[in-house]
Amino acid sequence: MSDIVLLTGNVDYTITLDPTVWIFDDRKIELESLFQSSKEEKQDSLMAYTEKMAKNWERELTEEKISPPVNRSIKKFEKEKILAGTFAIPLKPFIENAGPKQEAKEFIVETSDGHTHEIPLHIAEHAFLGFSKDGRPLREDGPIHFYFGDGSNRKNPVRHVIKFIVA
Structure with missing residues (x-):
């Protein structure tokens, strides 16, 4: 099984997705919390995250590079969370990067068993x-699971995803 998934079709650019590297992506979200919060809470958390990153950037530019012991324990906690977490990533940035053509209206999810x-x-x-369950890549029924944004299929996502086609 290949871990690479293509996003192709009626787009300006074909995008190659590699879910094995998303664990390092800041856009990842813990799956348990993904469908529990409302849209307003998600926007608030995005705003808080943006403010936090801006403060960190400002601090990096102005302060010395000495890390207090607290930062090391936070880093250790984050590492443990990544090694044991179940994560998902939003699809929208990938669709935007592919540049769907004006006439594109459909999105097709293709699975390894031939279903669309x-x-x-x-x-x-x-x-x-x-893309991750309990800190491990989705090897048996992956490499990607597709979840609707409203959470309607959170108990039974589309599994064995191998390709996305914009039509």
Whole structure:
């Protein structure tokens, strides 16, 4: 099984997705908390994250590079969380980077067993891609699980995803 998934079709650029590196991506979200919070809470958390990153950037530019012991314990905690967490990543940035053409209206999720799932493109833009369970890549039924943004299939996501096609 290949871990590489293509996003292709009626787009300006074909995108190659490698879910094995998303564990290092700041956009990852813990799957348990993904469908529990409302949209307003997600926007608030995004705003808080943006403010936190801006403060960190400012501190990096102005302060010395000596890390207090607290930062090391936080880093250790984050590492342990990554090694044991179940994560997903938003699909929208990948769709935007591919540049869907004006006439594109459908999004097709293709699985390794030959099934296809057609959904409107505007719905797919709010979807999430599961890529990790208990700190491990999705080897048996992956490499990606497809979750609708509203959480309607959170108990039974589309599994064995091998390709995305914009039509």
